[in-house]
Amino acid sequence: MYDNRTVGMLSYILWIGQGALQSMIHEQTTFTAATTSDSVQSQRTLQLALLANGTFSGLSGFALMMLAPVLNRFMGSLAYVEDGVLIALGALLALFSLLLYVLAMQQRISGLWTRVVIALDGGWVLGSIGLLMQGPVNLTELGQSLILTVALLVAALAIAQSIGLRQYNKQI
Secondary structure, three states, X not given: OOOHHHHHXXXXXXXXXXXXXXXXXXXXXXXXXXXXXXXXXXXXXHHHHHHHHHHHHHHHHHHHHHOHHHHHHHHEEOOOOOHHHHHHHHHHHHHHHHHHHHHHOOOOOOHHHHHHHHHHHHHHHHHHHHHHHOOOOEEOHHHHHHHHHHHHHHHXXXXXXXXXXXXXXXXX
């Protein structure tokens, strides 16, 4: 059904994302053990949550832009979704990723913008659930699994950002 090159490319993109997230988690653990300042630690926790979201969003956006035709076939027959729509969604995710990196690198992270990011992540999760519950969309099982997996990852990132923001707000 799918050639080895396509499966390999998708696996490679997921592998890169997983490695980046694991590296950030390891860095957070190491940083936490070495840091004595609660305010620095709480800011770093929020930064890492935003950077993890930025990395995942950027990789997802790149995958959508570069592999739109393949993903469209892989996901199932979404008759109303053209490849251009997936490419545009990928571009938006890339811009969102840039926003997350800029936000995370601020000397003082904006609580308002962090809440906007968390709300956007929540919207993504709700939209994904809505898509999965919609009857006429003909997604493959793999497509459904991919949408559900991404929604769960986005939800986890939103929770991590919420926890980081709560800790950060206690310290400032």
